[in-house]
Amino acid sequence: xxxxxxxxxxxxxxxxxxxxxxxxxxxxxxxxxxxxxxxxxxxxxxxxxxxxxxxxxxxxxxxxxxxxxxxxxxxxxxxxxxxxxxxxxxxxxxxxxxxxxxxxxxxxxxxxxxxxxxxxxxxxxxxxxxxxxxxxxxxxxxxxxxxxxxxxxxxxxxxxxxxxxx
Numbered sequence: 643x644x645x646x647x648x649x650x651x652x653x654x655x656x657x658x659x660x661x662x663x664x665x666x667x668x669x670x671x672x673x674x675x676x677x678x679x680x681x682x683x684x685x686x687x688x689x690x691x692x693x694x695x696x697x698x699x700x701x702x703x704x705x706x707x708x709x710x711x712x713x714x715x716x717x718x719x720x721x722x723x724x725x726x727x728x729x730x731x732x733x734x735x736x737x738x739x740x741x742x743x744x745x746x747x748x749x750x751x752x753x754x755x756x757x758x759x760x761x762x763x764x765x766x767x768x769x770x771x772x773x774x775x776x777x778x779x780x781x782x783x784x785x786x787x788x789x790x791x792x793x794x795x796x797x798x799x800x801x802x803x804x805x806x807x808x
Contacts, residue, residue, distance in 0.1 A: 702730060706723040706726070709727060710723055713729045713733070716733065717778045718775075728771050729775055729778075732772055732775035735766055736772075736776070739787075740783055740784075742756070742759050743786075743787050744787070746759075763791075763794060764794060764798060767791065767795055773795070776795070
């Protein structure tokens with residue numbers, strides 16, 4: 643075998659190794675991009691839901707008519723401004739619970755904090771306003787969160803509220 647042939651073969655092996663390394667780098671970059679996209683989607687979801695609660699808390703708290711309109715536009719029937727305020731609070735709390743549920747599901751919130759927060763959710767769901775509020779707000783949440791809350795209500799053995807607002 644001539645020296646030129648050996649050099650060509652070695653060059654071929656070097657190019658093949660470079661192509662293999664390039665392929666592995668691209669594959670790793672693809673994984674990083676998918677992870678970054680998933681993190682961005684989670685962040686956007688949390689930001690959107692958070693801003694909704696901030697909007698309701700800031701804009702509506704000093705305007706009873708607007709607060710009542712907001713709550714009624716979500717399907718609630720309220721007798722007075724105080725009841726509208728209670729159901730607005732229920733909606734804000736449910737949004738917070740849903741954010742934490744999603745954060746735990748996505749691995750952002752640790753099992754320790756999630757276990758503690760489940761107790762908070764149970765305390766909220768034991769209140770009649772939350773039971774009525776959940777019956778009205780249920781269609782506004784993703785199926786995974788709906789299944790979670792429904793299971794919690796079943797575990798609490800909470801009777802259906804006497805008056806479901808529609």
